[in-house]
Amino acid sequence: MNLGRLLQITAAGAIGLVLCSCEELPPYVEHPLAVFAPRPSGYWNDDGVSGPPKIVVHVSEQKAYFYKGKHVVGETTVSTGKPGFSTPPGHYRVVSKDRDHVSSEFGDYIDDYGNVVRSNIDVRKDRRPPGTHFDGARMPYCMHFNGGYAMHEGYVPPYAASHGCIRLPKGMAEPFFEHAPEGTPVIVRE
16 A cells, blocks of 8 residues: 555544544634634623622624723623614613523524524524424523613624624623623613
8 A cells, every 4th residue: 555545544534533523613613714803802800899780882892891880890802783683772771681591583493403404593584494493592691681682602703793682702701690680781882
């Protein structure tokens, strides 16, 4: 057997192992261009700070700020509503919280084997293909603040990409959720 054929067999075996593994695809493979985008950033530091909580979101900056009293204790990049699904500016309050929320409106149509047939759908607008069922999008650390609008953990590209919700990156959604009881003011600014 020649060396070229051996290398082909070895490469095919390695590719087979990767494709057959149980691991999820890393984000840079799911969203190949994401490797060129800046990573969501943020911080949380409320050591010794007290005061009433407040969340302020700046849509033009794609940033959210968490206040205790007059002190910013958390800041993070966010992804708000994309064109046609803008996040409405205004003064709101957290009206409900759900650590493990699953959307009843947005998600995917999947077949009986769990294969996604149609992704990123809105059940109010997108017809269900035959032989599929709805699988609601997971929205951990969900805080509803204006009807169907909420803040929750999700994919945060460096631009507005949601259906109107405010997506927080993993690692920042939890502290925002844990420190904002129902009734916390949420101010959305352009």
